[in-house]
Amino acid sequence: MNRRVNWIVMIVISLGVIGFITTLVSDPLWLLKQIAIYAAIAGLIYLVYRLFSRRRMGKEHSSYMKAAKQSKRRFDDRSTKSSNVKNISQAKKARKSSAIKKKKQTPSHLTVIEGKKGKKKNRAFF
Template sequence: MLNARNILVFTLLFLAILGLGSWLIENPLGLLRNILVTAAVIGIIYFIYRRWFSKRRGAGSTEQRAFLKAAKQSKKRLKKKSTTAKSHRPTVSQLSKKRSHRKKSSANLTVIEGKKNKKNNRASF
């Protein structure tokens, strides 16, 4: 079932396709030039928009740069680990030496009793 809005949209699309087709037949270089100029204007507007808003955000761009830097470092570290793991496999004694040098966590963790299974004595409304 077509309503008035759908009929209007289809009519506009049909007229646009008809106009582009006739323009393509009559003046193909003019159509190509018009499309290129439109694409260039849109590209310039997009470039200015991205530049202007990336400076205005401030903290967001520095966070993004920090994230990208950390990602690069992580990739380098994983790459080094994969190359060293393939060429040199540590023995059991070397693994035990590495484990002994680890620091123990100094965090004092305590368990807080919850009230999950206790019933509430509230008045029902």
């Protein structure tokens, strides 16, 4: 049965290739128009999908994107600070300014969730 399906698929694909080549030789402008129409329809469907999926995500997705952008900004700041070479006087100034910046930073939006680390497992249920 599997070989029979394989041959049918190969026949359909070969007929499609023959039809494509025939159309390309006989009427290439019509073929380009059809490809452009299908591409425009696919692009329109994609844009509509993106529009509705963004609305459906709602507040949770926007909060996630905001947190991801904040995290990326912090990571970029750290990498640029470590890559710059500074002399000693500039390093002292940076320490003073970083101490001031640490005081001005807003508290993190992350919270700690307490787990059950202290509880012992009941060995009878393994």
